[in-house]
Amino acid sequence: MAKINLDSILEGRRSQPHMLVEVLLDLQDQEGYLPEEALKTVSKELGVPLIDVYRVAHFYKAFSLKPRGKNVITICTGTACHVRGSDLLVNQVRGQLGIEPGETTPDGQITVECVNCVGACALGPIVIHNDVYCKNMTPGTLRRKLDKAAGKKKEAKDA
Amino acid sequence: MLQYVNVTIDGAPVRAEKGTSVLDTAIHYGICIPHLCHIPGIHDMGACRLCIVEHVRNGRSKVTASCTLLVEEGMVIRTNTDRILKMRKNIAELLVARAPNSKAIQDIAVRCGVTEVRYPFRNENCVLCGRCVRICKERAQANALGFIGRGKERHVDHPPGKLMDYCKNCNGCILFCPMSVTPCGGPMKKGEERLCGKCDSQLTADARKMPGVCVWCELGKGFQCSRYLAV
Ligand code: SF4
Ligand code: SF4
Ligand code: FES
Ligand code: FES
Numbered sequence: 549m550a551k552i553n554l555d556s557i558l559e560g561r562r563s564q565p566h567m568l569v570e571v572l573l574d575l576q577d578q579e580g581y582l583p584e585e586a587l588k589t590v591s592k593e594l595g596v597p598l599i600d601v602y603r604v605a606h607f608y609k610a611f612s613l614k615p616r617g618k619n620v621i622t623i624c625t626g627t628a629c630h631v632r633g634s635d636l637l638v639n640q641v642r643g644q645l646g647i648e649p650g651e652t653t654p655d656g657q658i659t660v661e662c663v664n665c666v667g668a669c670a671l672g673p674i675v676i677h678n679d680v681y682c683k684n685m686t687p688g689t690l691r692r693k694l695d696k697a698a699g700k701k702k703e704a705k706d707a
Numbered sequence: 708m709l710q711y712v713n714v715t716i717d718g719a720p721v722r723a724e725k726g727t728s729v730l731d732t733a734i735h736y737g738i739c740i741p742h743l744c745h746i747p748g749i750h751d752m753g754a755c756r757l758c759i760v761e762h763v764r765n766g767r768s769k770v771t772a773s774c775t776l777l778v779e780e781g782m783v784i785r786t787n788t789d790r791i792l793k794m795r796k797n798i799a800e801l802l803v804a805r806a807p808n809s810k811a812i813q814d815i816a817v818r819c820g821v822t823e824v825r826y827p828f829r830n831e832n833c834v835l836c837g838r839c840v841r842i843c844k845e846r847a848q849a850n851a852l853g854f855i856g857r858g859k860e861r862h863v864d865h866p867p868g869k870l871m872d873y874c875k876n877c878n879g880c881i882l883f884c885p886m887s888v889t890p891c892g893g894p895m896k897k898g899e900e901r902l903c904g905k906c907d908s909q910l911t912a913d914a915r916k917m918p919g920v921c922v923w924c925e926l927g928k929g930f931q932c933s934r935y936l937a938v
Binding site for chain 2: 584597598599600602603606607
């Protein structure tokens with residue numbers, strides 16, 4: 549595993565336990581997940597016990613402790629989106645990719661996650677594809693989106 | 708110099724050291740407030756809610772956990788009104804439904820007057836009281852244990868890797884965990900859980916007549932009532 553460079557993230561934040569969430573957010577942005585080694589360094593540099601780092605990392609849905617795929621598909625399963633049929637979207641994922649929410653496809657292309665409400669209920673069901681919000685999703689549109697996300701990889705392989 | 712405040716607990720005017728909790732004060736003056744997650748000398752986190760009391764202010768009363776409520780000048784506290792006794796009994800009932808395999812919790816149920824359990828038994832081996840976590844953090848200063856996850860996934864765990872990398876083997880967590888002593892009849896299997904209630908006989912007549920008074924009941928030893936731990 550390549551050595552993770554934490555210097556730019558920790559710069560000016562060392563020994564400041566209250567910066568924990570900010571540091572973890574930056575780390576999540578940089579790596580796509582929170583690697584164990586990096587968390588140990590964070591714990592040491594900020595002076596926060598390792599168990600507390602893990603507690604915070606497990607608490608927020610924004611953090612992931614497992615490596616995530618290139619495409620992160622987040623399905624909103626909040627009340628409004630549920631009523632508008634987000635469970636059909638989850639089933640679509642199950643059928644098409646054979647993975648459960650929270651899992652990543654074996655080729656590391658797509659990660660599917662569920663969240664409870666992203667604050668855009670009127671436009672639901674909402675799917676977030678790598679930070680892009682997609683409104684009024686149906687199983688059909690999701691299928692095309694997933695095909696495209698998985699397909700990109702095939703072209704890359706062929707080339 | 709120590710500063711004192713005057714509080715009224717169950718109609719009795721008492722003097723309490725500033726900065727102590729209502730629960731500590733009450734126990735100090737022999738007023739019984741059943742509690743589970745409180746350990747003297749360790750920070751309280753208000754996890755079990757057994758120690759609820761009514762805090763009367765401006766003619767209104769608010770139910771709150773007494774272990775996380777600090778004494779203030781002129782405070783009025785009621786610890787065993789009918790409302791409180793009923794709520795506390797319900798909390799004890801929920802606890803015993805979650806973890807019937809703990810002598811401490813069975814004892815608390817008896818002390819709180821639980822006679823039947825109306826909830827399905829879950830038979831879990833942890834009630835999330837956080838005693839182990841706080842002992843490990845504050846007394847052992849090992850930080851080997853903590854709560855991981857949230858909602859119904861919340862559980863006690865250690866950082867990834869081996870527990871032994873952090874643990875100092877002080878055994879504090881086991882000593883203070885209410886789950887480490889099983890009811891006298893031995894552990895109950897799934898489907899056979901019941902309210903034990905055997906210790907009912909240890910609750911003397913006085914304790915029944917005066918629910919708000921600490922009579923140094925034998926049961927307190929079982930659930931590590933801080934009355935016993937403090938001496
Ligand atoms: S025995 Fe280990 S895990 Fe338990 S309180 Fe002591 S240091 Fe912490
Ligand atoms: S393991 Fe025991 S002491 Fe720790 S939270 Fe669970 S019941 Fe409480
Ligand atoms: S429930 Fe999906 S955005 Fe609110
Ligand atoms: S002793 Fe106060 S909430 Fe547990």
